[in-house]
Amino acid sequence: MKLLIVEDNSELSKNMESYLAKEGNTCETAFNYHQAIDKVVSFTYDVVILDLTLPDGDGLDVLKALNKQSSEVGVLIVSARNSLDDKLSGLNFGADDYITKPFHLSELNARIKAIYRRRNFSNKKVIECREILIDLDAHEVFVAQTVIELTKKEYELLIFFISNQNRVITKQSIAEHLWGDQADYYDSFDFVYQHIKNLRKKILAAGGGDYITTIYGMGYKFNTLS
Amino acid sequence: MKLLIVEDNSELSKNMESYLAKEGNTCETAFNYHQAIDKVVSFTYDVVILDLTLPDGDGLDVLKALNKQSSEVGVLIVSARNSLDDKLSGLNFGADDYITKPFHLSELNARIKAIYRRRNFSNKKVIECREILIDLDAHEVFVAQTVIELTKKEYELLIFFISNQNRVITKQSIAEHLWGDQADYYDSFDFVYQHIKNLRKKILAAGGGDYITTIYGMGYKFNTLS
């Protein structure tokens, strides 16, 4: 999934980024209030990890900005202050969850996944679409009762498809969701083609039907109806 | 849909154009105030993307000109960040939405689509005309309950017809809407004939009636009444 890490402590930020990236997420970072605002008004994220104490502004204002645009984004508040006030005001302003420093990265990761699941899959731990079954916790995908091994990108792609099922999604939006900022630097979509091919092949090999339709000149659509 | 990009930064303009064109839109560009005025008084667009800071005039005056001709065109204001005044005056003068630089192209695209949908289809995601049903998200067209596969041009043509239903539209306006500036370089309307033919054939093949009437010497009309 696509994350924004708002954290002024660069070491911690780097740690979080590397851990969360290894878990298969696309991460972007903002180190202060202004960067954070720039990002959240211009890009879309699945979850924003928001430190409330920023050098040039109040993290809560980022949260307020997110509320205004009534977006789908989830927010996990991070704060060193163990003050109950912060926690309450954060949750009052629409944050999804709260974690206090210091924390284990695995704990952070678990909470992010929980937020995402709650928002996108009504807190289900298992998603089922036709013959496809996904265990979000175990990161395991079954097609017609048999497990298929997906790489991180393939898994992310599948999740993205499923959370936009029966809608056309463009190659651009796929690139943005799976590669974040970096998507701009590529000048072809060869890599998207490649991952689509591999995902299709693996689903097919396991006996699954034809889920991913190509909409020539537009993009792709993941069919779960017919 | 047909867009006009008013932006003096040529690199940004080019980026926007290429992205939006790839999304299936017809794009034209204006690099300064005078070009913009020339364009908006001579042609019609679905949405104008308007940078307020232009070298030879005020972007707001373009907006005012658009208001005067009481046209159907939507306006998305683009401006450097933090100029709250710009934002307010833009929205006061009838702009539909506002986006601050820097922004992500997908965000721009999403807002443009939202403006268009709001204006033309009262924000509906599904349009229905007699036996034709269009799912704008899925990019799917049903005729008498069966899906028909349309190419990008055919789809655009259908949308253009439907948003001008029961009105005569000239080949010129079709060419302008689907090909923008490039329309001038063609010396016949053979390509328009061709796409109309294909669209008719596909609707008919799916059991739909006769929607597109030829008005000899004038153009075409898309009938949704009788």
Place this chain on the structure above:
DNA sequence: ACACAACTTCAAATATTCTTCAGAAAAGCC
């Protein structure tokens, strides 16, 4: 440093759509 897997790039093959052209059909006009 090595092996391995995943990711990306490249180039060729394939598929689809768009445009052009030429001739046929239809409509308007005398």
Place this chain on the structure above:
DNA sequence: GGCTTTTCTGAAGAATATTTGAAGTTGTGT
């Protein structure tokens, strides 16, 4: 009816988009 103009149609060619396999690169763990 003849004549001109406009529209329609099918087929071929050009252009564009997608798919694919293979090679190259990166990154991870041992």
